[in-house]
Amino acid sequence: MxxxxxxxxxxxxxxxxxxxxxxxxxxxxxxxxxxxxxxxxxxxxxxxxxxxxxxxxxxxxxxxxxxxxxxxxxxxxxxxxxxxxxxxxxxxxxxxxxxxxxxxxxxxxxxxxxxxxxxxxxxxxxxxxxxxxxxxxxxxxxxxxxxxxxxxxxxxxxxxxxxxxxxxxxxxxxxxxxxxxxxxxxxxxxxxxxxxxxxxxxxxxxxxxxxxxxxxxxxxxxxxxxxxxxxxxxxxxxxxxxxxxxxxxxxxxxxxxxxxxxxxxxxxxxxxxxxxxxxxxxxxxxxxxxxxxxxxxxxxxxxxxxxxxxxxxxxxxxxxxxxxxxxxxxxxxxxxxxxxxxxxxxxxxxxxxxxxxxxxxxxxxxxxxxxxxxxxxxxxxxxxxxxxxxxxxxxxxxxxxxxxxxxxxxxxxxxxxxxxxxxxxxxxxxxxxxxxxxxxxxxxxxxxxDIRSGPVDVPQGIKQDFSPFHCAGPKDEADQRFKYFTTQVLPGLLKSAVQSANTVIFVPSSFDFIRVHNHFRKQDGVSFAVLSEYSSNQDISRARQSFFLGKASFLLVSERFHFFRRYKLRGIRNVVFYGPPDHRQFYTEFLSYPFLDDGVDASDVTAKVLFSKYDWFRMERIAGTVSARELVKAA
CATH class of the missing domain: 3.40.50.300 (P-loop containing nucleotide triphosphate hydrolases)
Structure with missing residues (x-):
């Protein structure tokens, strides 16, 4: 002033x-x-x-x-x-x-x-x-x-x-x-x-x-x-x-x-x-x-x-x-x-x-x-x-x-x-x-x-793995999430014969998305494609085709991209949620996309969700109020 x-x-x-x-x-x-x-x-x-x-x-x-x-x-x-x-x-x-x-x-x-x-x-x-x-x-x-x-x-x-x-x-x-x-x-x-x-x-x-x-x-x-x-x-x-x-x-x-x-x-x-x-x-x-x-x-x-x-x-x-x-x-x-x-x-x-x-x-x-x-x-x-x-x-x-x-x-x-x-x-x-x-x-x-939610509907038979990680406070949550993903989750995906391909990594936060994207760029020998809110139509077409044909083993998708575009993605067998999505229907949609391809059985699809105790709102919308309360206690 x-x-x-x-x-x-x-x-x-x-x-x-x-x-x-x-x-x-x-x-x-x-x-x-x-x-x-x-x-x-x-x-x-x-x-x-x-x-x-x-x-x-x-x-x-x-x-x-x-x-x-x-x-x-x-x-x-x-x-x-x-x-x-x-x-x-x-x-x-x-x-x-x-x-x-x-x-x-x-x-x-x-x-x-x-x-x-x-x-x-x-x-x-x-x-x-x-x-x-x-x-x-x-x-x-x-x-x-x-x-x-x-x-x-x-x-x-x-x-x-x-x-x-x-x-x-x-x-x-x-x-x-x-x-x-x-x-x-x-x-x-x-x-x-x-x-x-x-x-x-x-x-x-x-x-x-x-x-x-x-x-x-x-x-x-x-x-x-x-x-x-x-x-x-x-x-x-x-x-x-x-x-x-x-x-x-x-x-x-x-x-x-x-x-x-x-x-x-x-x-x-x-x-x-x-x-x-x-x-x-x-x-x-x-x-x-x-x-x-x-x-x-x-x-x-x-x-x-x-x-x-x-x-x-x-x-x-x-x-x-x-x-x-x-x-x-x-x-x-x-x-x-x-x-x-x-x-x-x-x-x-x-x-x-x-x-x-x-x-x-x-x-x-x-x-x-x-x-x-x-x-x-x-x-x-x-x-x-x-x-x-x-x-x-x-x-x-x-x-x-x-x-x-x-x-x-x-x-x-x-x-x-x-x-x-x-x-x-x-x-x-x-x-x-x-x-x-x-x-x-x-x-x-x-x-x-004052809403009490029930769990979302997902295709029967899909294995859902809710993986908690600990953080002392909200200020260090982003760092702890990134550390857990890069030291525990991603190495496990790369070692797996099944999950090292046809895997979508869904990232809710734009800041986290940039961080994860930069980390993938540093990984030698890992092929991946990117779909963000800033992707052009040409970039989107190229990334979708590359992932569907198996040329890209991983597909990074931001929640904002899906919010604004809402594309149906083919070629998915494994979904990793870097964090629970804000929109509960996005969780259901990504677990239903594998069945767009012929001959896919529910046992072929896996889902892993990373979460902390500060993801309460998102977890409640996905797992339901009762189950989310128990899950968050373990985080």
Missing amino acids: SPEQPNDPTTRLLTLLNVSALKRKRPVEQELEFTPAAKLNKRKSVQFNSVHAGPSGSQNVLETQDTTSEVELANDNDVEGELQYLTSAYEQHFGNTPKVLTEQSRASVEQSTLKTSKKKAGKLGNMLVQNTADASEDSRPSSISVLDRFKQPFITRQASQSRDTTEFQNDLLNELSTHRDLCMVGTPLEKLRPAREATALHIVDHISRKRRRVLKNNEKIAHQKKQDPNDPLVEGVQDQGFTRPSVLVLLPFRSSAMNWFNAITSHTPSPAFQIENSSRFQQEYGLPEGAVDKLASAAPGTYPRDHVETFKGNVDDSFRVGIKFTRKSVKAFSEFYASDVILASPLGLRMTIEKEKNADFLSSIEVLVVDQVDALTMQNWEHVQFVMSHLNGLPKESHDTDFSRLKQWYLDGHSAYLRQSIFLTAYETPEIRSLYNTKLKNVAGKARS
Whole structure:
């Protein structure tokens, strides 16, 4: 940080306040006339139309008009409606004085002294819940906390789907309504779209409630000005963050952003409501014109279902786009500081932050969604960590923030304690668990799936050898694994008449893969081929053919290669897993590939798995919870 930018957050915030005061050249009287501004705090009044379903059964989000005239707020002009709003789950959590945000609750989060309990969350399965003392289950909402103008059309659409799917969505919405963090693991493929739509509804509801309060307070200030033009002070209007974006959705591919954009706009009304820049979005986030999606158009069974679901469409991993809710439209490609939602990949967001040299547009994120976290682990996990480290920090510039309307907990630097983080992933890894344990500090608590796995199905008769190796700690695990492989496993393979050929070595980690590859290059007289995520199509074809014809005795395969390509490999008789794969189905697939060749018997196939006690997550998915527990004890 440069000398001009003080390290102390309090000093920096005071500097921002002073800069904001110097920038505000208009007199107070003119300020209260709500002269339209071009930036974040452009004051707008609001009109909520009655719910009306379009062809898709969706409804209006919010309608704003750039005027200071009297406005109509549905059910907001009566005391009962105002009371219901002030006692809503949203206001209790994100209002100016959240009851759950106390010194005790913050200390509980920082010291990791949360109370842990288990519960059955309906179709979501078993959940492990952690709460602070101020966030007991008794204070949770007993039903879905979604505005009626969203809930009713959503229920109408649910009538056309199965009861099981509807119950799953309702249970998910009920969990999201608690505003605690959620890490949902192992959602079945057929539930991915329903989960996305339910979470998108939660997002749209959050934005609507937030803007509703801002616009209601605009009306309140305008009314106060009429009563006493000389009194510029109005109490109880702390309703904003440092910047406008309040929702961030992190995704691995442009096709994922397309799915989320469609899910978000599905909760907005149709004929009168416009989706601005929709054609541009389809063009930039869909496939190029005339391109054929080989995965989507392939015959069923050609590719595994999970592979098709992940990689169909545009799989570019560098993107970021803002979405803004206005009076009669949802506008894509809005400027970040004028957006309500940001859809981005970790790589795309990191490039923006490094280019701008600040992450001020992430300073006021209140809802974070990270979808397909398992796919993100197959990319560069450091990008995810980078983005997470820049969330909810104090901004470096004022960005025309109206500090008089800033919520107190933003001024106190406590926004990270109220941010709701939602992780959706096919499986859990140590990296995901570490992020969950250390970076999610929501004082409302957090919940994660408590899954018990059974063993994977493998062809009967295959000899499976689970080989443990000892390591003192996680820091020396990579070295001990490499030592065990090079001194114990590989020499045994080379001495064996059977296993010294037709052997695949599957390496989960890219760093381990490079290490193993370099070791093979130093071995005289050992023929091998390589398949990595960096292999060209020509390299892949050459390596597969060389191994199948027996010209290469060993084939080194990285898990990322198999994740992105999913080729069926022939010529395999022996499989050595340098470490258990993250994807449990990869284990089954590699043990089934030998039977692609004619005349192969199960007794001809061997499998060896190297593992340590730190491979618990992977071992549980392969061997099952009960067997993995016994195996890990021996490591």
